[in-house]
Amino acid sequence: MDQVDLIWHNGELVAWEDAQVHVLSHGLHYGTGVFEGIRCYETERGPAIFRHTDHLDRLAKSAELYYLEIPYSQEEIRLATHELLRRNGLRSAYIRPLAFRGYGSLGLYATDAPVDLVVAAFPWGVYLGEEAARKGIRAKVSSWRRISGAGLIPHAKASGQYLNSILAKTESQKAGYEEAILLDERGFVCEGSGENIFVVRDGEIATPPHVAAILDGINRKSVIQIARDLGYSVVERDIARSELYLAEEVFLTGTAAELVPVREIDDHPIGDPGEITRHIQAKFQDALYGRAEEYLEWLDFVEVPAEVDAASKVSS
Numbered sequence: 001m002d003q004v005d006l007i008w009h010n011g012e013l014v015a016w017e018d019a020q021v022h023v024l025s026h027g028l029h030y031g032t033g034v035f036e037g038i039r040c041y042e043t044e045r046g047p048a049i050f051r052h053t054d055h056l057d058r059l060a061k062s063a064e065l066y067y068l069e070i071p072y073s074q075e076e077i078r079l080a081t082h083e084l085l086r087r088n089g090l091r092s093a094y095i096r097p098l099a100f101r102g103y104g105s106l107g108l109y110a111t112d113a114p115v116d117l118v119v120a121a122f123p124w125g126v127y128l129g130e131e132a133a134r135k136g137i138r139a140k141v142s143s144w145r146r147i148s149g150a151g152l153i154p155h156a157k158a159s160g161q162y163l164n165s166i167l168a169k170t171e172s173q174k175a176g177y178e179e180a181i182l183l184d185e186r187g188f189v190c191e192g193s194g195e196n197i198f199v200v201r202d203g204e205i206a207t208p209p210h211v212a213a214i215l216d217g218i219n220r221k222s223v224i225q226i227a228r229d230l231g232y233s234v235v236e237r238d239i240a241r242s243e244l245y246l247a248e249e250v251f252l253t254g255t256a257a258e259l260v261p262v263r264e265i266d267d268h269p270i271g272d273p274g275e276i277t278r279h280i281q282a283k284f285q286d287a288l289y290g291r292a293e294e295y296l297e298w299l300d301f302v303e304v305p306a307e308v309d310a311a312s313k314v315s316s
């Protein structure tokens, strides 16, 4: 992990190494936390956070679903994140806000334990690597099914839920693949371990619907809009596992990974990244980096001076 100077912790900017919690914090034991993965990109008009408000909305909704009251407004968190980027001199970054039940009780109904909030930002290259974005990855359908709405809340981006993604990811890595594709409890295609999935068949783009227990990905939404604006037909429908092998093109979307083509699934070749994937990927990259006028409204610009005065970093 690329360490920077400061982390925002419960309203204060503290030194990276001092951003600590008690070992009896509730979230550490039970996964009672909600978080976001957000990216800030260096654009020609300055650093800009991609769909910041949408991420903060989802953070608030995830918290609500798990009865966590975040003691800061979305606007306070947005401005704190700007300050964090500025004070760390970060012009591009991966941003991780996390709200979790802190220290105070280990009971399961622990409403008396406070909800703590941290926001960290640090440099982090694309999750699956630059080559993956160009050439595509090999994926494996996981033996683990995606968590179902019968037992947890697929719409929430909650810490404890990621044990499911970690099982699937670990299995795929140990088997020599780069990513896992999870089916939902019914056996239909759901998503990657940290990305939504799109399948192209007969020139039409399909992506699993909300009832397939997906996370309502922000990049999924963006790519659906971009694809439609480019004139493609996009449908949200159930996708059978075998359709993955029959697909002309498959790609994944997510904040950490961005848009990644899939070139092989369960040893069935899909092929090199196809024309439709390439077309959408190029426009998506333009949107992320502020080169697409029509999507500038998705960007939350941050004023970060080119050179941050070293003295100002430690004076918090």
Ligand SMILES: Cc1ncc(COP(=O)(O)O)c(C=O)c1O
Pocket: 037, 165, 191, 192, 193, 194, 195, 196, 214, 215, 216, 217, 218, 219, 220, 253, 254, 255, 256
């Ligand atoms: C399980 C899961 N699905 C999908 C996504 C994609 O969501 P987004 O595009 O909002 O990053 C993520 C990443 O946050 C994820 O962790």
